[in-house]
Amino acid sequence: MKNLRGVLLRIDDIGKPESLNNTAIYELCKAGYKVTCAVVPLWLSQETIDFLLYCARSFPGTLEIHQHGYTHINHGDSYHKYEYGSGRSLQEQENTIREGKAILQQAFGDLFFPAFTPPYGEYDENTLQALAREGFPIMSTFADVESNGIILDVAPTIDCFEWDPPREWPWEAVAYRWQRGSRDSLEGLILHPRLMSEESLQAYLFGIPKIIGAAETVHFREIVSEHNRRDKQDRQVI
Ligand SMILES: [Zn+2]
Secondary structure, X not given: OOOOOEEEEEEEEEOOOOXXXXXXXXXXXXXXXXXXXXXXXXXXXXXXXXXXXXXXHHOOOOEEEEEOOOOOOOOOOOOOOOOOOOOOOHHHHHHHHXXXXXXXXXXXXXXXXXXXXXXXXXXXXXXXXXXXXXXXXXXXXXXXXXXXXXXXXXXOOEEOEEEOOEEEOOHHXXXXXXXXXXXXXXXXXXXXXXXXXXXXXXXXXXXXXXXXXXXXXXXXXXXXXXHHHHXXXXXXXX
């Protein structure tokens, strides 16, 4: 995304008790990385809420919670998967987005920031309208996406998972790709720890500090304020 810098560490599919998710979040926060957790409202367990609040208390400023759909149920088919998209009315989308947001606000208070990562990266015009109406300033689908004209859309540059067949990239492949990337725009990693092998996750946690400094990492909250600041500046120049 033009003009925006920083590294975004997005950890997806948070909600159900999953020890590998917890390991990743705990270790990254402990090392001072800012991580943003994409939480599925209807997956949330009390155990997960307690764990995330514990991390936030232990390592202040490192954890951000944002919304990852509502149920994460696929309303499409096996070729075109989506929770939000065609065939789902604006009202239906808006109601579920609103309910999900309320669940996360209730559970996490100020740790929650209204960013929306749609499951499977899919959405349609109704989703954009619903998000705008519900006060979401930012969404996160794919790094190379064109502007949708309604909501700022930024995503980490590397999804560390392949979906067909589902498997994580070996850490060496991620590190190689990272080192070949440019450092002058927003970058980042999308992690799915619950789907990784323990060994592979450990390789990631060992490798990340070698290529990414904790001070480089940002939350959606900061991306939005930086974007707004530059927007205002641009308007003043014009
Ligand atoms: Zn997901």
